[in-house]
Amino acid sequence: MYVEFLGVPRQRAGVAEMVVEARTLGQLLEALSSRLPALSEVIAGDRLHPSFAANLNGDEFISDPGTPLRADDCVLILSADAGG
């Protein structure tokens, strides 16, 4: 699936998007953490730090590590306080 980084997560990741294989949100975050150590501030284990959020396909925001993901999904990782 595609992962898109926005804002600070993009700064940390150093890329705007990447492809990752995972069946759940938790697996995805662990994979990202492993591949991109610079995301250590963003990801804690199989969850996001409370200051960051994950969104599925631009639709619903997801936080449960067990949330199932499909191969054609796009997960967006962004700062939780989107306003300003």
Place this chain on the structure above:
Amino acid sequence: MPFGYHGSYLRIDVTRLRADALRRGRRDGVEHVPLDDATLRQFLGGSGLGVRLLLDEGTADVDPLAPEAPLVFAFSPLVGSPLTTSAKFAVVSKSPLTERINDSLASSGFAVAGKRCGCDALMIVGRAAELSVLVIEHDGGEEQARVRLVPAAAYRGATCQETESGLRAELGTEYRIAAIGPAGEQLVRYATISHDGRHAGRGGSGAVLGAKNIKAIAVRGTRRVEWAHPKELTALSRDLSKRSFGPATAKYRELGTATNLLTFNRFNALPTRNFQSGTFEDAVNLSPEQLTATRSKTRDSCVTCTIGCEHIYSIGPNDGVRVEYESLFALGSLCGISDPDVVLRASRRCDELGLDTISAGGTIAFAMECVERGWLDEPWLRFGGGDALLRAIELIGSRAGIGDVLAGGSRHAAHAIGHDSISIAPQVKGLEIPGYEPRALQTMALGFAVGPRGADHNRSGAYEVDFSDKVDRRNVTLDAVRHAIETEDKAALMDSLIVCKFLRGVFEDFYAEAAVMLRAVTGWDATADELRETAKRIVAAKRRFNLLAGWTPAEDTLPERFLNTPLPDDPTASLSHDRLNQLVAEYHRQRKCEA
């Protein structure tokens, strides 16, 4: 009197205040009005205290530009403390743009110096005989502050920055200055009051000051308040500062609010071409990531702030512009402008003239669509026209040509233009909508509709709910109402204590931590539950003011565009009359239950 306060406010009638009053030993026009403990505990400071003082004046029904209309600068118990981001003040009045309550916040040294004049708030009424500077100062050993008017003819037409730097050179660098620009003098109904490059921006408080013939207020003081528990306060301040360096504020430190641009664009929530779209094809041009790649940048922060959210981008040698998301959206995507140089120059010019960038951009974008539809005969004023944007800003600042109509805001302009253009005027209660597409962010849509000062992202943080798993942002249910109320209450308390909202992610339990801070400052045995009630009391006071000013429930809505047209680039983002009406009715029901 509790710790953290002086226990009084200065009520200054500039009609009666004479330039030579001090020399003659007279204090005509100046009153030190006591503030009792109960009032301070119930309304705290900032927005809350300001609204309470306005209600006490009993002038909710007067013309906001009339001499008798009060303008309040309210400090807070936390001002002057070492708590990070606490150097803030609220400017509170009836808005000339909305005819409803207006509370705008700004930051930095003016708050600290103003409170050191020995008062918890300044209230200005009357109208000076000539354009003047109001000087308020307090030296050690003096019983009360000295207040005088200084002729300001030399500053007529000067920008906010020219006025501030000129007055500090003239009076002394120890003075802190809040000034209006040419827009405030011209009574543009969304003119700002500027201090140190920041603005009490929304709702036209600059026009209220301009109507009083006051170009600037200069404050200098030495009277400090005592803290109830200084050691505890120092420890709290250190802890809060330390936490303010963490991930919860990384966004503000590293990219600033401008980072919203690409995020909102991705979610079809970036208002574009007067809300005709939620995505802008050239958004990346205006993004902080791109700006940083193409020009140098410096950072700055308010007095006492450890976050440092100000990102200043160069537009020439030794010349930079502070960039915020709201300015980029309003002067960029909303007007269809993709050239970052134009947007930065437009933002800079608004700052110089003393114009709210959101209302300026919103009103100009509205006019551009009216031209596009053939409702307004100003063919030069087209979406995407950089020169047109800059020209329109100049015309508004001087009230020349079409600028005179646009100086009243989009609602006023719509009434002048006709053709049912009010249905596309991007405003609620007259206040232009900030950069959050209501159809894509429907909890925010409710927050806009019911906001006491109109469509506003600083008094309702309902967008936070939309960017969470609490709601389906494009199809919210009545459950969203309590979330919207929670964010409105929280904002009311933050604006009254006062602490910066950019800290909101730092607090695990804001009310509990706020009670601890307030206890250390004032000595009150405040609790989280008490502060929740305080927040609701402050929101209720704002609504009470509006009721006295003529508010009716019909005002709590959105422009027709948002209620009869799905978002073109995301048809699932649709908000019907019925849905909004249900949300608003539930909001009123829940607020009534609280009363």
